[in-house]
Amino acid sequence: MQISSILKPGAVRVIGAVSSKKRLFQEVAEVAQAAYGLSAQATVEALLDRESLGPTGVGHGVALPHARLSGLDMVCGVFLILEKPLDFDSVDRQPVDIAFSLFAPEDAGVEHLKALALVSRTLREQSFCTKLRANHDPATLFTILTEAQSVQAA
Numbered sequence: 001m002q003i004s005s006i007l008k009p010g011a012v013r014v015i016g017a018v019s020s021k022k023r024l025f026q027e028v029a030e031v032a033q034a035a036y037g038l039s040a041q042a043t044v045e046a047l048l049d050r051e052s053l054g055p056t057g058v059g060h061g062v063a064l065p066h067a068r069l070s071g072l073d074m075v076c077g078v079f080l081i082l083e084k085p086l087d088f089d090s091v092d093r094q095p096v097d098i099a100f101s102l103f104a105p106e107d108a109g110v111e112h113l114k115a116l117a118l119v120s121r122t123l124r125e126q127s128f129c130t131k132l133r134a135n136h137d138p139a140t141l142f143t144i145l146t147e148a149q150s151v152q153a154a
Contacts, residue, residue, distance in 0.1 A: 057090025
């Protein structure tokens with residue numbers, strides 16, 4: 001699995017300030033609706049339900065909100081850079097400025113976990129996140145994200 005198989009160029013955005021997790025999830029849902037045709041309301045509800053189980057802020061300014069959605073036939077993602085970091089109740093208590101949301105079909109077992117592991121591994125690299133934070137053009141961010149694995153594999 002590669003990031004290019006779960007992320008469309010139209011699902012990469014840079015957003016200004018958001019006031020809460022719920023508002024961030026609304027932004028994610030709007031992007032998911034535009035890029036993949038997902039129901040914005042169902043997406044927000046699914047993300048909030050998952051977040052109620054425990055925060056998806058993994059540390060170092062990165063959050064990986066994710067959810068399973070009915071009617072979806074493949075794993076897909078939304079990547080956001082936040083110009084103003086958001087308190088996210090992350091494990092390290094650091095605010096989040098990188099959010100990579102994943103959505104999977106309700107019955108997706110291992111594919112959802114593979115995608116989550118892939119994104120987590122990719123965003124664990126501090127130098128990689130620094131490169132992402134230095135760019136605010138969605139097309140450039142998409143290129144950085146999708147070329148990361150090619151460089152790591154070489």
